[in-house]
Structures are given as structure tokens and as C-alpha cells.
Amino acid sequence: MFQEIKSKLNDMSTVKRLCERAEAHALQDHQREPGAEHFLLAALDLPDGTARLAFERAGVEPEALRAAIERQYGDALRSIGLRAEMPTGTPMSANAGIHQAAPSGREIMQALAAARKGHSPLLGAHVVGIVAGMSHGVAARALRALGVDIITLKSTADAIAEVGHAKTFDR
Amino acid sequence: MVDLRDITVPTDPDEALAAVVALRRLADSIERQAVRSALRQGWPWSRIAQALGITKQAAHKRLSDVAADNSST
Numbered sequence: 001m002f003q004e005i006k007s008k009l010n011d012m013s014t015v016k017r018l019c020e021r022a023e024a025h026a027l028q029d030h031q032r033e034p035g036a037e038h039f040l041l042a043a044l045d046l047p048d049g050t051a052r053l054a055f056e057r058a059g060v061e062p063e064a065l066r067a068a069i070e071r072q073y074g075d076a077l078r079s080i081g082l083r084a085e086m087p088t089g090t091p092m093s094a095n096a097g098i099h100q101a102a103p104s105g106r107e108i109m110q111a112l113a114a115a116r117k118g119h120s121p122l123l124g125a126h127v128v129g130i131v132a133g134m135s136h137g138v139a140a141r142a143l144r145a146l147g148v149d150i151i152t153l154k155s156t157a158d159a160i161a162e163v164g165h166a167k168t169f170d171r
Numbered sequence: 172m173v174d175l176r177d178i179t180v181p182t183d184p185d186e187a188l189a190a191v192v193a194l195r196r197l198a199d200s201i202e203r204q205a206v207r208s209a210l211r212q213g214w215p216w217s218r219i220a221q222a223l224g225i226t227k228q229a230a231h232k233r234l235s236d237v238a239a240d241n242s243s244t
Contacts, residue, residue: 030196030199030200030203031196031199072189073192073193073196073197074193075189076186076189076190076192076193077190077193077194077197079181079186079189079190080178080179080180080181080187080190081177081178081179082178082194084197092203092236093236136185136188137192138189138192141189
């Protein structure tokens, strides 16, 4: 019982940290509402280290993700014959009040909620597994730009999350 | 100068939709830069809203943080 309450409190703290980091990454990207790509960056920031581990085991450099997100925008514009540099951004500040995510970000949160009914601890690898399962959108394109095999990344992240889950119950 | 006749829409929907997302992001960025410039030149929100074709309330709601940033620099 105590373990379950402790686990829930830890989860709430992790969710809060995940959302705050995702919002910070979105604002840095000049977007007010974090999308899946910002949640992926936020997962790499989580102290459990499992998101980074999933990337590394799948042969991907975690630090390269931000540049790949930016690069896929340029690639998309070039695909229609435009070559454009984004204007140097006017800083953006957060919405006052409640955190709001873009639809792809909400999809991540809903998937996390649905997948964690067994009260397993939330880990960065869970987020990576969910995002790697999304075949369209900025995050998917950024992962493709990195040359990631998303099937490998997803299975690696899911396996790491499962081991993390087991370790928690072993304690 | 970009000649819009040179723009080709990819036949692959994933590519075409990604281009739409990138164009929206570019437009948002240009909008914020233009609003910042307008505010620095003393434009009131009513004039900015009229130029953007939206209500003053909508302009202020979406872009008021540009004003905050503008006043702090």
C-alpha cells in the first residue's frame, strides 16, 4: 500500500517535470503548446535516464534530436521548392494558467495514462516508446531525419520500460 | 524573390502535409516579428489587428507576449 502511494507520488512528480520540460522545449522552439517532439526532448531530460538509454541502444545520439527537428522543417519547405531560414525568433512566453499541449502532445499524455493503469512508474522510455509508435508528424520526421529505425527504437524503449517496471516491483 | 509558380506540391501526402506544417511555423514566426516591429513603431493593437484581419481581442490574446517582450527591450 505504502509502496503504491509512493509510486503514485513519484509519478505525479515525473509527469509534472515531463510537462514543464516539454513546455520549455516548445517555447524554445517558438511554439506555445508542446507537441510530441517536445515531449520526446523532455523525456531525454528525465533523470531516470531510460529515454537516453533507448536512443543509445538504438544507435541514435540523443543530443542530435533538436537539430533533426529543425532540419525536418527545412526539408519540408525544400520539398515544395522553398528555401527559407526561420527568422530569428521573437521570444515567446508560456500561457498563463494551466498547461496546454498541442494535439500530438495530448496524444502522448493520453497514451501514457492508458498504458499505465497497472501503476508502473513513469519512465522516459515509456515516452520514447509511444512517440516511436507515431508514424506521422514532426517527431516521426525528425526521427527519420536522424536515420532511426523506429521499429528498433520502439522495441528497445518498450523493453527498457518493462525492465524498469520490473525493477521497481523488485524493490 | 520566390516565384510561387516554382512551388510544387508533393504527391506524397506525408510530404505535402509536412510542408504545410513548416509553412505555418514560418508564417507564425514572421507574424511575431512583424508585430514586434509594428509595436516598436507605435502601432496600436487595433491597427495591427486590422492589418492581420482579426479582432483586436484575438490579436492581443495570441500576441500580447510580443508586447511584453517589446517593452522590456
